[in-house]
Each structure stands twice: as structure tokens, then as C-alpha cells.
Amino acid sequence: MIAFLARRLVATLATLLAASVVVFLVLEVLPGDPALLMLGTEARPDTLAALRGQMGLDQPAPLRYAAWLGDMASGQFGVSYTYGRPVGELVAERLAVTVPLALMALVLSVAVALPLGILAAARHGGAGDWGVMVFSQLGISVPGFWTGMLLVLLFSGQLGWLPSGGFPGWGNPGAAFAALVLPAVSLAFYEAAIFARVTRSAVLDTLREDYVRTARAKGLGWRAVLWRHVLRNALAPVVTILGLQFSFLWAAGTLVIENVFYLPGMGRLLYQAITQRDLIVVRDVVMMLVGVVLLVNLAVDLLYAAIDPRPRAGTGG
Template structure:
């Protein structure tokens, strides 16, 4: 497993290099002039030219990329062109909020999605199965940001039960700020729990039709014992990958949903930076998201191999 881990970490280098080229190219060739946007419409061409020199935009794109990549390799993410703060500080302030939202959302999605999938599989082709499959289909089709807007209108504007945005006082203990997480968690968790429920249902149906489950039933074991001790364990193992991918996506920030709730996470930081043409922040946050997602995938693969010793990792022997 150690050899596999080293091999995967080495493979991160070319992957991150290609990702950096793609991210830099998309940002640099995007329409709009950051210098003109920062100075406003009343700025003269001379002022804009000086600002472009200050921002380094007068240099050729390959030179700008080489300078940026060199800085990133030394963990120097640069400075925001809008508020003049270190980009690393902005990311460090936003990521804990996204991590908190991701952990709570994933927990809720697992606690609801897994039982729904199991129940649907056990009640296959019955009313309960139809209800669960209909709910999950609806959950997957509704955009999380649109659901978020509906939740704000109902629970915040009409009923005034929950705050519509923000994270509360930063000096307050986390558990006393859960009310700020309820609406964004619901908005994001619906699609995630729908994914989990459908995967669990499909896997459980296959396992319940397998020979060893039929053998267990033929031996006279109780149905609950067959499901919990035989079917469930086999069903949940392949879902490690699905859970890991969903968690990696959540860590990348629910971009639009965080913006809807004015939630100060990675997703909202990306959106605000794009709107402000704050190139250093956009490039750094996107690279950060790529790194987080790749590392999450490695952890998922290692976890799968640890939970199932029969799995052989390529390059581990």
C-alpha cells in the first residue's frame, strides 16, 4: 500500500501541471480587463496602462504563467488585486466554513440516503419503493440553488424561523451556530442523499438476489439477520467510492448554493473573485479545489483497500 501511495502522489505532479495550464488559460483568455474594471469607466488610457504594468498584465501570457507557476510551487499564492490581502489568507478563512458545511451535509445525506435505499430495495416494486424512487428522481432533478431560494423564501422570509445567510458570530461556539447551516445543508443534501439512496437500492437489490443470501435464507436465518449481517455489509463497501467523490465535490465548494446563502466558503470566494476579475484569487482557489479533489480520491482508494483486504492496489506489490 505504501508503494501505491507513493506512486499516486508522484502521479499528482503531471496532473496538477496540466490542471494549472488549463486553469491559467481559461482565466487569462476570459473576456474583460481587470485593470479597467478596477479603475472604473472614468479612468484614462494612461492610468489603465500603468495599472496593467503594476498587475503584470503587460507581459506575454507564457511569461505570466511561468511566474505564477513558480510562485505556486513555492506556496506563494499571491495577493488579491481587489482588497490587497494575501490569497492564502482568503483561502484559509473560507475553507473551514466549506469543510464544516461539507461534513454536516455528508452526514445528513448518509443518515437519510442509506436507510432510504435499503428500505426501497427490501420493498422492491411496492409502494415504498415507488415513493423512494420518485423522491430521489425529484431530488436529483431540482437544482440546489433553486431549492435554496425556495427554502429562504419560506423559512426565512415568510416564517422567519431561520437566518437566510451568513455563518453567525465567528467567536460563537460551532454548535450554537447550527441554525445558519440548516438551510444550506438541506439545499445541498437533497441531491446527495438521492444519489446515495439510488446507489444503495441498486447494490442491495443485486446482493439480495445473490446465491449466498438465498443460502442464508434457506438455513432459516431471520430476515433482519440476513439483511444486516450478510447483505448490508457487502452493499456498503462499494459505496465508499461514491461517498468519497461526493465529499470531494462538497469540499470544492457548492459554488452557486454558497452564493445564494451568502455563505463565506470556497464556492462563494470563487464566484466573487470571478465577478471582480480577481485573477490571483480565482487561479489559486481553483487549483486548491483540484488538489483537494485529487487527495480525496487517493484517500478513498486507500480506504477501500483497507476495508476490503481482497482488493489489490495496482503498483502496491
């Protein structure tokens, strides 16, 4: 297990380093002067020179990359030109919205998808199976922002049960939770569709294994076989998809939904930084998102190894 963990840590660090090189080079090859791009053509020369010094543009690119890498390793991020505040402070504030939103969406999607996937596999070819497949296809096909707008029209416009957007802060937990319900459902609808389909396929594949037929031949009941033997072995691919989808929720899913519902989260921060040409925030936030995705994938690898020991037992993997 220690060797397995060491290999995964080395791969994660190597990937993070490669991603930092890509992010730095992408901003480097942008046409024109980055400081001029941020301030506009009407910027005063002294203001332009000050921003160039703040961004380190008066130094060679390798030195700027090394300094940026060292600052990130020590937890010292840059200062946003638009907000005039350290990027770390901005991110800490926005995480208080994005993390609960992503977790709510993940919990909702798993709570809906796992029973539906198991039901579809247990009723393979029946009405329940067809119903779950229709739900899955619908959830994958409908964009999240469209689902969000429909939910706003129904629960905010027609019924008036939930707010249509904005975030009051966690000073009032009830209002804050209510503000995240519709965005979380919008995200969970798509995620639940994927989880339900993956769960159905995994359970069906496991049901065809020889040990399942042996257990049934020994007289073990259907429910006992399903819960004792099938589900644990079927969870491995589900856990993998779960980690990938949580990374999607964190890095991409909230980018659209937070702007639809005007939530001050990480996705909206990145969108505003792009529109305001705040390249310092864009660079640091993108690297933070990459780091979170890699950490989630590392956690999924470890959880997968705990469920199924075969990957860590093999010499290659």
C-alpha cells in the same frame, strides 16, 4: 498496499500538474490584456503598469508559469487586487464557512440516504421502494437554489425559526450553526436523493450474489444476512459516489447555495472574484479547489481498497 498508494500518488500529482497547465493557459488565452481587463479601459497608465508588474505580465509565459507553480508549492499565493490581501488569507477565512457547510450537508445526506436505500432494497417492489424512488427522483430534479428559496419562505418567512441568510461568525456558535442549517439542508436534499438510489442499487445487486443465497439456505436470518454480509460489500460503490459528491459539494455545490444565502464561503469568493475580474484570485482558488477534489478522490481510493482489497491486488490497479 504500498505499491497501490504509490501509483495513486503519482496519478494525483500528474493530474494536478495537468490541471495547473490548463488553468494557466485558459487565463493566458483570454482576449486582451489581463491587467486592462481587471482595471478597465479608464485605468491610469502607472496603475496599469504596476498591476502588470504584480502579475508578472512583463515576463515570458513559461517563466510566469514556473514562478506561479513554485509559489503554490511553497504555499505562497498571490495578492488579490480587489481586496489588497494575500489570497491565502482570504481562502483561510472562507474555509471556516465552506468546510462546515459541506460536512453538514454530507452528514445529513448520508444519515437520510443510507436507511432509505436499505429500506428500498429490503422492500423491493413494495410501497417503501416506490416511496424512496419518488423521493430520489424529486431530489434529483429540483434545483438546489429552488429548494433553498422554498426553505427560506417556510422556516424564515412563515415560521421565523431560522435566519434567511448571512453568517454571524463563529464567535456565537449557536447563531453560526443556525445560519448553516438551511443551506446544508438545501445541499443535502439533492445529495441524499443520489445516495439513496446508489445504496438501493448496490444492496439489490449484492442480495443476488450466491453467498447471500447460501447464507439464507443455512438458516441465517434475514437481518443477520443484511447487516453481516450484504452491507459491507454494498458499501464499495456507495463510498465511491460519496467521495465524488463531496467533491461536488466543495467545488460546485456551494458556489450556488452560498450566493443564495449570502454566505462568505469559497463559492461566494470565487463568484465575487469572477464578477470583479480579479484573475489572481480566480486562478489560485480554482487550483485550490482542484487540489481538494484530487485529495478527496485519493482518500476514496484508499478507503475503497480497505473495504474491497481486489483493486490493489490486481496488477493493473
